[in-house]
Amino acid sequence: MASTPPTSTAAGSPSVSVPNSRTWSLLISRNSPMPWPDNAANNATGPLAGIRVLDLTRALAGPFCAMILGDLGADVIKVEPMPDGEMIRAWGPFDDDVSVYYLSVNRNKRSLALDFRNPDGLRLLREMAAEADIVVENFKPGTVDAMEIGYDALLPANPRIIYASITGFGPDGPYGTWSGFDQIAQGMSGLMSITGFPEGEPTRVGLPISDLIAGMWAALGVTAAVVQRHTTGKGQRVETSLLAAMVGMLCIQGQRYLSLDEVPNRMGNDHPVIYPYGAFTAKDGLINVAVGTQDMWAALCRVLDLESLKDHPDFADNTGRSAHRDALRDHLNARLATRPAMDWTRTLVAAGIPAGPIYAIDQVFADPQVVHSKMVEEVEHPVLGVIRQLANPLRMDAFGGHTVRIPPPLLG
Template structure:
């Protein structure tokens, strides 16, 4: 047996073990990025004001703790620090000198005003990967506009594609701009870390909510760029494939994706519409898409005779992708969701048993689990984190006594 493969009895290192992250971000995009890095093993230190960042006040609440906060801060450590105190800012700069990654999503100019511009920080830490998430990016006429998720959804064109013809543009049901911005930032950070292994140098990464969503437009964006076609709201139908969308069974809607001619033939045989398989009006996807309303009408007449799960199972058996439309209560009670580990359980210091969404990445080095630490209480790790940065106990105590930082014993339990 190779020496490197001899079992040691210790858990394998997580993919990003050894990387230290200073997370100065707020709300969602930056914290979501930090959570992914933490899930993958980085030591993510969330720094927030002594009274907590804004999302701690956003309801609803579980046992007095913001559900919003719980949803995006697992696996992190918390430091409460006064950003307005010069001693707090100097401490932040010291910490930035000792980390691999810094994540921030302040308005443009705020980091510079705090004396923490990338150009300043890299003088002490040339290997620093500095990830900045803004609404509209640096440069351009909107660069100093405040950015929020729904504003970016609208300006990216995403809302113009989402919704029903009768309702008009509709936002996505989650803050997709923030989530996607955080995911793009995570991807850029990991690429920068890999490049640093070759060059020894860090770099600045700029992600905008607007750019992150424009980068998702895929075929709809290419239709506009290549053909000058301006798509409108697609409702629950695929914009270019038919039959692909939502259909009406006897007990409610379900989704089906008949993406090929062979699938079309299988669907027709299943519902007793064999005459449509080779009909000159429906014998290609282009023709079916041009007659989408008639295709849906003919299929729905047959689908109305049986339940959605019965149709789903029959279609899946034929190799046609299909599935019921579930609400979240149904999702989290679904046996497949549970058996594949999409929800994990952790012990929270005040809530007790806490269920959390799992990271969907499956890797052998993650050990089959992504939620290892509960979302921290405010200031829960202040003293331990500062000690890890080399601060002596007397300096830590002086900072606590002066209110520059706050520990768990000074906060709510």
């Protein structure tokens, strides 16, 4: 989501709220410059340790980008509007009055609350930006320029600054002034048109995928800009949008149109060009099976005791199997329905055929491979006590065995 400007609060002094708990203690006067607060509690050892990030983002795409940078070791200060903080602090569901939505995209950050409408607050932002390596923002196009905290305004004081902007549709063009939300981008990128079952309506993905992918693209661009700065000594703009992020992910479906003028249809749980590759019915639920080669097809027929199908004219090659999906699905479901999904998974994998059960979320976190991969870490939250958080899926020696160093912060 590309956000709109924060709501105004009453002008006056002070225009900044500074914590004195887990994050840092700092006293700011109107006339003294804003130093970058000490970060002794961060204990970062990641590849971006020592990099300072000023996170001016709201909602999801921008916060997700800044969280990735924090996971990689950067010192991220999330600046939020007074008096209530950013919008998703009010979005449910809640754990003891703390937004779970906020918890999901704000680990490894500190919080600073100020009044974006107060000239003193904006002055403090500019002073912090002068010491920052990276600024991330996802305001509606034109907003940061109006507040004089855009790239051009900050560049003279900090030529090394890397300035990342995430918008709904881009900073210019016919839709450049439009606000962007995830599902709007899912629809306009074509993603929804290829998601769902053929007989059904275009369907949104079950996660805010446009926000998440835009945030990942922005984080990738920022880290590349950090590398290039070692050579040039200069920062640069990094821009992406929810729409561009999703169009850039259309992959084979987009190339089918560009190369062949084919407009892909929704395929439900089937792969668009390979079969059998999709969801099938086991005894206790659905199982994904992926037969990507002729050798895998022969192995599947052997394992399922369907040898008569291996060289059948309708199923002998991928073209035939794709053309006769419904008939082949019936044969496969009849056999797979005799045993539980995980039982079949082990048998199929042992035969060289990729397979796996389709889990509900509770089953995901109970799965032994997910547990082994340490995709959940614990951290002490100042209100909630010990909480569980998703870990960053990267594994790097520099992480020192964990990726969640500090909890999502309280406001300011």
